Amino acid sequence: MERETIFEGLKEVLVLIKPSMDMTSINEDSQLVRDVGLDSLTILLLSLAVENKFAFKFEGTPKFNTVGEVIDYISSHVTD
Numbered sequence: 001m002e003r004e005t006i007f008e009g010l011k012e013v014l015v016l017i018k019p020s021m022d023m024t025s026i027n028e029d030s031q032l033v034r035d036v037g038l039d040s041l042t043i044l045l046l047s048l049a050v051e052n053k054f055a056f057k058f059e060g061t062p063k064f065n066t067v068g069e070v071i072d073y074i075s076s077h078v079t080d
Contacts, residue, residue, distance in 0.1 A: 006054070006074050010067065013049040017042050028068030036067070046070075054078045 011023045018037060025035075032038045038046060043064075050070070051057055056077045064070045 001054075001075065001078050003071060003075060006071050006078075007067075009053055010050070010070060010074070013046065013053050016049060017045050026067060028066065028071060030067045032064055032066065032070070050074065 007028070011026060014021060014026065014036065015023060021036060030036055032043065032046075047058055047062075054074050054077075056074075058073075059077075062073055064073070
């Protein structure tokens, strides 16, 4: 799956979790906590929504700091 496709799908998930967030300001360097405004609960919701959107299960509890790290993880765990 192409990186841009994953990024767009991730933004769709983020809109569900943070409907007030302006997704045009999000990029791969955006910090999940500082820039996106996620907390421990919304990060858990993000994990569940990503699993549903991209049809895979997280292995353990991954730690993500940036949007790009989430994209990297997804791209290494999904097939086309």
